[in-house]
Amino acid sequence: MRTAVVMAVAAATMVLCAALYMRSVTGTLREETLSGLREVARQSAGNIAMRIEKDMQMLEAVSRFVGAQPELDIDGVTRVLCEEVESTGFKRMGLITPDGTAHTTDSVEMDLGGRGYFLRAMDGETVISKELTDYADGEPIYVYATPILCGGRAEAVLFATNAADAFASVINVRMFEGAGYSYLTNAGGDVLVHPDNPESEQGMSNIFDRMEEGRMLPDEELGRMRRRMSSGDSGVEEYFRDGERRYLSYTPIGVNGWYVLSAVSGHVAARKSVYLTMLTLVVCVVTVTVLIGLFGYILFMQNSRRRELERIAFTDPVTGGYNWNGFIRAAREVVGGAAEYVMVSFDIDKFKVFNDMFGHGTGNQLLGQIWGILSRSVREGELFARVSADTFDLLLHAAPDEEIVRRLTEIGGQINPPGQRYTLTLSFGVYRVGPQETDVSLMSDRASIARKSGKDDSRTTVAFYDHAVRDRILREKQIEDAMASALEKGEFEVYLQPKYSASTREIVGAESLVRWNRPGVGLVPPNDFIPLFERDGFVVQIDAFVLRETCRMLRGWADEGLPAIPVSVNVSRVNLHDPGFVGKVCAAAREYGVPPGLIELEITETSVLDFENIGRLTGIIGELHDAGFLVSMDDFGSGYSSLNLLRRLPVDVLKLDRAFFAGDADNARGRTVIAEVADLARKLDIQVVAEGVETSGQVDFLTSIGCDVVQGYYFARPMPAGEFERLRRPQNKND
Structure with a gap:
């Protein structure tokens, strides 16, 4: 009897302990669920706020750039915005002039003078609108707007339009194994973006109206929730929908009074409670050791949930490492x-x-x-x-x-x-x-x-x-923005540098060189724009321009009766990869009726060394020869050349770079190397031209080794075409 009583007391004690324990566990799981719910809502709100901040910073950066320009170029701004639309995913971007006229990236004409965001932006504010209806297609949208300031005054307004569902990907994060979901609302409870989850209230327009209609929350608690959201506070509510317990967390985004509301069914916690109840009964029957193991399991589950949330928030899905x-x-x-x-x-x-x-x-x-x-x-x-x-x-x-x-x-x-x-x-x-x-x-x-x-x-x-790098990037961006229009406006000019016979000192040719004469700036050094043009591919258009201008000048000299002399034109390595390059050169010569033999195409040594298929390059040179053009290797000696290239590439002219002879000409060994290169070129029937000649000593040395043509500041700097023509005419009369 005593044993039975002890066993009964022990059993009752174990049941009581188990009941108290499970009550504690149920509360812990509930708090864990609510904590996870708060974290998801906070994370989603932070992501939306971060996206809005990033978009606004980008728009403000463009505004500052435009405001820094001497004048408001609407077409130029629109082109910049078109590039930004492609990279940011905005539905539309544009510029609004003070009269309310919008100039948009999708060419939709509209008057936005009555929009509130436009009026606020003209007053100097950077704003994001409430939900609006798109004038173009009637769809719901949100609009970012910022002023373009000049002297502290708004000259115009930049705006960017997002579709209302642009934030859907942020709130449609899978949580609680698909049982959780989130809404994007305003402080008044109006649903702005619905989740893509069957558990959610599809078609619901206002969270407060739905809760009041379904009697999901007591009036007092619903009123408290309204007041907290209208005050910008966050919170968690427990409510019932169709008799089922649910949890709701609301977190402000900090923009326009918007909120992220995340909800989950109470079954998420209940399922674990049932499982742990059964496990606890087994533990009560077996040993206290299993109870210790259960506590360890609970801690493990909590850590796993936390790690899962961290994995979603901080892991890159492609690599598995940090995002x-x-x-x-x-x-x-x-x-x-x-x-x-x-x-x-x-x-x-x-x-x-x-x-x-x-x-x-x-x-x-x-x-x-x-x-x-x-x-x-x-x-x-x-x-x-x-x-x-x-x-x-x-x-x-x-x-x-x-x-x-x-x-x-x-x-x-x-x-x-x-x-x-x-x-x-x-x-x-x-x-x-x-x-x-x-x-x-x-x-x-x-x-x-x-x-x-x-x-x-x-x-x-x-x-x-360093700061110089930053400044150079900004300068290059300005150059890239201006280069196409500069070519259309005729800001690029062709200068000519004469080439002289080393033996007679007479002009026997010239090299065409591009110069950029920017209004208000003057001549831009070639090193400031040529490398940039080569990187972005615009050099192809510049090369074509120089070739056409050279053909036009050759035609003019022939019509004027001046003796024909060959003119060399630089060819960038980008052109060498164009299958239609040779055809384009031939077309330019035919257009002006210029004999191909008067056009010399200069390919730099570095372009040759960088070209992956020397056989293909040899074929290109062969096609140019078949068409009658001359081909030269420019800047020979500026890099780590292989004399074997002279054997493999059938060039007509070898241009010695100044770096090849400027220093070496002062010592016997260097003079011997240069002389041997010149002698080898002559044996291969290749004309030798020395460029960058600056001293009489260099001229005498190059003449002594049999150099055919010299070019450089010692004789003449690059000059406009008119000045070059005046330089030739007296020589023609003396002849």
């Missing part, structure tokens, strides 16, 4: 301390071409391989992440420039191992993090500026950030 948010969080924990770091940004040039050639699946595999290479290359305390598309950021321990370049070169070598069927060109930008500097986004931006400044399609580059 941008994860990188920022990790980087903030290490920068600003005693250790010194450098921020590195690098990307793969023309990665879109790679995806087009091999497919996006192969492209993603490549990104995963790069992530693996970086994981093996970083040291303790260093971080890296894929931050967007094919762009990676690295936070490395500071070291001398040479060491940084060596490490990045090694990484590039691993990404491009020998025998790989394709070669990737990488661009690295490096920014040295200052003491106590903690703004990771700014560090990344500056490393990105350095990366873009050093881009070279032909080779992997490493560039370091």
